[in-house]
Amino acid sequence: MDRESVLQRDRSQGTESRSQAAGVAVGQTMKIRVLGCSGGIGGSLRTTSFLVDDDVLIDAGTGVGDLTLEQLAKIDHIFVTHSHLDHVTSIPFLVDTVCWMRGSPIKVYGIKETLDILRAHLFNWKIWPDFTQIPDAEKPFMAYREIRVGEAVELRGRRFTAIPANHTVPAVGYAVDNGRNSLIFSGDTATNDALWKVVNSTPNLKYLIIETAFSNKERDIAAASKHLCPQILAEELEKMRVKPEVFIR
Numbered sequence: 001m002d003r004e005s006v007l008q009r010d011r012s013q014g015t016e017s018r019s020q021a022a023g024v025a026v027g028q029t030m031k032i033r034v035l036g037c038s039g040g041i042g043g044s045l046r047t048t049s050f051l052v053d054d055d056v057l058i059d060a061g062t063g064v065g066d067l068t069l070e071q072l073a074k075i076d077h078i079f080v081t082h083s084h085l086d087h088v089t090s091i092p093f094l095v096d097t098v099c100w101m102r103g104s105p106i107k108v109y110g111i112k113e114t115l116d117i118l119r120a121h122l123f124n125w126k127i128w129p130d131f132t133q134i135p136d137a138e139k140p141f142m143a144y145r146e147i148r149v150g151e152a153v154e155l156r157g158r159r160f161t162a163i164p165a166n167h168t169v170p171a172v173g174y175a176v177d178n179g180r181n182s183l184i185f186s187g188d189t190a191t192n193d194a195l196w197k198v199v200n201s202t203p204n205l206k207y208l209i210i211e212t213a214f215s216n217k218e219r220d221i222a223a224a225s226k227h228l229c230p231q232i233l234a235e236e237l238e239k240m241r242v243k244p245e246v247f248i249r
């Protein structure tokens, strides 16, 4: 997928208008930048992260490191699909880098199971300090926001909804809706009828970003690690009744 993709263009104007930091009205253009969509690093590879406008991340893989200090400081919200390191590795560095530049905590959204893992195994004072307690618990640099599958978080006219995923650890994908068009990101997932139920009931779906982590030769490994390969993805896409543009990561 191109590293930059515009979710919606203002067709009436024939131009694209960038969402402004001051506020994003419902239906206004929303910009999605792919910071990373690989399973590893090296050369041009970056692990998974998407920047929505200039203030929201969906996952925080190594691609976040390509942003400037000024861009990093603008990130207010991080929606985490699951706890695997390739999806969360930049959160500790991001918070540590920009905390002195910000007046409010960076909010980290995830299902309870995911946030519990981050608390226990990442921000545990051993791997990294617990930034929900720094400088103090009343006014921390980072805050967890628990969400449930199906629950939507509305941020300046953009609606982020956790959707079901089927992975080796508790996981979700996300649907992002700006009031006119939607994008769905599957997250890491194996075969997943619940995802297609959401996809098929999203009439304004414009883009679907879905994973394929392994080749067909590695179909068994894909199944064991609850990922997709092209063959399984093709079978899954048969379940789709709407016609979004599909990007495969």
Ligand SMILES: [Zn+2]
Residues within 6 Å of the ligand: 082, 084, 167, 188
């Ligand atoms: Zn994973």
